[in-house]
Amino acid sequence: MAGSTTKTVYDLFQSMECAPAAPSGDATAQAWLDHHSRSLGLFVDSKFVRPADRQSCSLADSKGRVLCSTTCAEEADISQCASSAVNGLEAWRSLSCYQRSKVLLRLVGVLGQHGQCVSELCELCEASCSPATLVRMLQYYSSWAELRDTLMSNWTPLGVVAVVSSDDCSLYSLMLKVLPALAMGNSVIIVPGRCTAPPALLLAQLFTAAGLPAGALNVLTGSDVTLGAKVAQNPNISYVTYSGNKQDGVMLSKATAGMGVPLSVSPYIGATCPFIIFETADLDSAVDEVIEAAFKKRREVCWVLCVQENVVDRVVNRLKLRLAGRKCVALSSDAERDLVDAAVQEAEHQGATLIQSCAPPPSAAQYPPTVLCGVAPASPCVATPSPGPLLPLMIFRSNTEAVTLGNHSPHGLAASIWTEDLTLALETAKSLAVGSVWVNSHSVLDPCLPVSGHKDSGTSTDGGQEGLFQFLCPSSSSSPPLPHSSPIPMDYSKFGTGARPTAVIPGDSNTASAPQSYLQFVGGKACKSVSGSSVAVQSPGGGSVLAYCPDGGRKDVRNAVEAAAKVQPGWMKKAPSARAQSLHALAKGLEAKRRDLSTSIHVQTGLSVDEADREVELSVGRLSVWAAYCDKIQGGSLPVPKPGTALSIPEPLGVLGVVLPEKNPLLSMVTILAAAIATGNAIIMVPSEKNPLPVLAFIQVLQSSDLPAGLVNVITGSRDQLTVALANHSVIKAIWYWGSAEGCQYLQHTCTSPLKTLRLFCQKDEEGSDGGKDWTRSDPALLEDMWRNAVEWKSVWISTA
Template identity: 65%
Template sequence: RFVRPSDGRAQVQLELKGENTCTEAELSICTSSSVSAFKSWSALSCSQRAKVLLRLSGALVQHGQCLCELCDLSHAPCSAPSLIRLVQYYSSWAQLRDSLMPQWTPLGVVAVVLSDDCSFYSLMVKVLPALAMGNSVIVIPGRSTAPAALLFAQLFMGVGPPAGVLNVLTGNDITLGARVAQSESINYMSYSGNKQCASVVCRATAGVGVPVSVSVTVGSICPFVIFETADVDSAVDAVIEAAFKKNKEVRWQLFVQDSVVDSVVARLQLRLTSMKCVSVCADADRLQVDAAVQEAQQQGATLLQSCTAPPSGLQYPPTVLCGVAPSSPCVVTPPPGPLLPLMTFRSNAEAVTLGNHSPHGQAASIWTEDLTLALETAKSLSVGVVWVNSHSVSDPCLPLSGHKDSGTCTDGGQLLLQSYKDRTALNRGPRTPYSRSTPHRIPRGTRSNAFSRSTKHMWTGKACKSESGCSVAVRPPGGGGVLAYCPDGGRKDVRNAVEAALKVQPGWMKKSPSARAQTLYALAKGLESKRRDLAVSINSQTGVSMEEAEKEVELSVSRLNEWAAFCHQVQGGGPLPQSGSALSLPEPLGVIGMLLPDRKPLLSTLTVLGAAVATGNAVVMVPSQSYPLPILTFIQVLQSSDLPAGLVNIITGNKDQLTAALANHSVIKAIWYWGSAQGCQYLQHTCTSPLKTLSLFCQKETEGPEGGLDWTRSEPTFMEELWRKAVQWKSVWIPTA
């Protein structure tokens, strides 16, 4: 039901923007209502939940036009057919959940947060899969989507779900989402919108113990590439529609091959003459557009406009800036308005370089009649979606994964459903928001135990001296004598290791799955040849019996063989209901930083190492600070293996200092962390610019080497979950007549 704010506060809705505010008491009522509804909703059978969603699709058929008109008035456009298709797709997954996803457990209460400038479709692509999997949802919409979200909630409650399954809280600040996340009832938060608000949400929720996924769908810079083999007329029509008529969330940049640039410019000028001025959202946006145009002209750019720009107001003509440089401000930080920078290139490699110049990686459009050229370019672009001879096409059955600064989660398809699965392995830790004044914050390591004796790390495939020249003593569990001296690494060691990993990772990624599998099989064989030395190191370091140590080595060999076999299990997408075909391709993240657990030091290390290397990543690993000796012994196996030098890099030392160094390195794409709750909070607060994919596991100090996650299990769901953490997805659309 609709609830009026207790104190009657509200904001006037100008152009259907603005919303009521929410008090703490009302927030508490909302979360308790969601918890009660979750018990009823999750208790329903898959068939019953599917029937509710199918009735919702029928309601959208009847009232979808009204909902979409409201979206248009709110400047959050969305089409009724796309919404109906979305509901029908996830109602099918609701029906098949238990048969295709056995042992599935829903998370509980999911919070979905949007920025003010996000589209209504971006909201629904997160809400519907959460509902289909049996979760209850609290929606915190942005200013543009608030009216449509309230109307959708009314339609949804009219089809008969338990009361409280879907809740909408409106507020005038993005931090309302962080206030919701601090509730003990929230189990997961998903954000969609612009990068600035994403950073605010991530920092505000650091330490509250709730996993947060981010989709930066607003403000991303996307390349539109026209090759000389393209149908120029179709390409120009498409770029006009994409840049000035259709999707206002992304900002397009046009790249044209030198040989056809004159033809493209002539056609652009012809089509612009028939276009009217486009509205901008605010006076500040208009000022930014004027400043960008003037600066581009001063730098030698040529303007193509449909008409002369009015001296003031919120109307501006569609404008193409020809001849701008890739370093121009209108290219690097384009303003929110109807501006399209046009740049030229000579070869395919140059086009890829220009397309990957942006810090964003959401989508790209390629225009060519040469299919081989299209697929080669699509594979080389670091984006989540590539449209071939088309643009802005979407379907819920294909994954949309944000690359680089475009997010840390995958929307669409079965992969999105995995986000709403119960994370039993994740220890959420205490719900204490991160504070820089906390006495346990990172970094606070000291070198009080350091020895002035030089030891060596491993990167570039060989032993290298630690930059500090210091080491720390490794002692047995009960104390006593020194087993070995472990290098005490620091920030400079991390930089060296990342540079080595960055050089070798692109070549490793291009190897075939079969070649990567053979390398891992050889690594497992080398590990087996050193099984006695490794077992002795585990026995002396952790204190377990020799029999238990030998069993861990045996399981480690088996785990590497499993990952070698897993290399061949490449999953992809299939045909779509509309004309054309599409592929969904898993790609490696790049360089992954790993801070490894204490339990089963060898087995846990090879489990996560196998997942990363099998999928084409390079790694910088920090072994357990308490039990590093087995990994130092494993270095001998790595040095004699066929792995490319620099693919696996190992740095030992103070975990807090090395965590800070990895978190602040811009090249690291993801961090897998086993450590303290304070370390988890620090990473959530720090890894927002650029965005990093985080997998955080709170390791209790009382667990010791035998507590926490059970690394001996090897069921498919556990392996697949690790595999999903190591990849990002790219969808390639290929239309046919």
């Protein structure tokens, strides 16, 4: 027909345009807000509470219209909520696994009735999570609620869990922590960000309708993430977990330092993720998907496009074709537009060329989708990407260079790989230091896939069976590792800088009776400290000098980290059976030195000869147990309800720093050492100042072992000074610490940039408590707890459709 504007199928395939979206209604969500007078209170003890004289925060939609206001909780509200959560915990925990599973499944039916309201409210608040996604999560975690006592019989719920999120966190990320915590039998206090507050309040109301006991799920709203720190200060809180952006996560970590509450953070928002296109990829599909991922209206991650040199021209041509005619993307403010303009100008100044769908408007808070071609890895738009629809494009030549570019970012959240070569895809996925890898797809989310942030993308694992253990503790643990307390007033810059104790000079000049001088162990060699000085080791009563040991410091830690970082990648790639053989050989070496080590324990700790010999015997057995663990737990295939294959793979953390306990000095050291190296890590150990001799005597066993030089390092000296050196070294990925309350608080406050995984145990000066751990017990749950804390998880999704 003449003058017709109807496009043919050929035209649509050429332009790859999407049909206009159907207008979405929000009448049901608006009615729910009107029912609450657009002033949402707190949700405590299964009902909405609106305390008088409270400040409120306004929430606006994408067009700037005020949707509603939320109440800002205060100290009295937190106390009331925590008391309600304790009562709810007792009621929820008293139910059988079957009854808890039924409650979660009943919510599926409730969502079927009110799914439209949930969907519309999420759309209004820009807190993306569809009812279908929530139903899938409920079905998955209700199954785990049913199986907890069957498959995790040696584990028990933590208690009251606080789930905190930032303003820009999605509802999916929030519920990925709330639902498993409930499924494992904990009660939960949600401290949502502004965007997720209305949907979280609605879901809490629906949970109550499904039969959740009063107080088992509470919602406290506030103006910012500092409310989470106030909640953590309540003595009834057992655990705090956070999801959102890095800035708020660091703020929460520093604010909760010294409170005695374990904290895990998942700073997924704003992470930089590589989108890698190899020459063997389906280029049309890859280009379509990268445009979909990079230029969506609301995105939680920043994508960097990496293209193999042989096909870069073809990819650029397809990008130009696909971007032609696309509309500008709305920005949140004029200030965000200024940041985008500055980033584009900086990239052009460094030689980048632009691909844009249209010319940028002279003003207004919007910008066209833009590809920055030919940027360098050090470019600001890659290292610190600005908000807005910008997609940096980098070029690589070889597979090795692609992995290098992919690992260049300080973040380690996810990566998308595009290739038809499955071998190449799996090799690349294994080499990338990220928690999730999607092959020929992107942003595949399912609750059975473990989401484990690497590097600066988190210290916890969410999703899958692996993510359940953060909400459980071994049943045999007699007390929490950190007692609740108020933060200690500290000058963090002066921690570990105190004067060293004056060395005790032996009075007897006879060299035959003089105390022995020990060496430390760095890079596979027994050596003195860099400073050349030594400190005295006192007898149990403190009346005489038993020996002298090196006074190590920051430079010794630096040398040990260099040696460990050099050898750890090769040790990680060794077959688990080869690592097991090395541990068995270490056990034989320990057995050969049994008498010397038994004597060392007897002299150092004052234990009887029989008790010291018993500790050596347990240490030999513990090495054999960890040798058996090496090749027994290796992840596996995951049942995802989508066409494709999903794998979960445990990977070592890297280089671990450990400040060892005082109690059972040999047995505790052997247990920690074996757990670390059995899983592929390298380790730097700091023996206790009080009982270092059994660990130093063990160096003889290490020297005669076949462990690679530098895999195990032992540095003696001031505990606080060496703790500071470990905390401030960027290569160390995790710190396990047994020590003072001040040391625990210092690590919580300091280990935020880059993020380090922390296991902290506050032990007493007398009869070190070790956080309730009995080292003489070979409890399966305690050993599994150590194993799970020595690895981080990677999920690999391979699309087949």
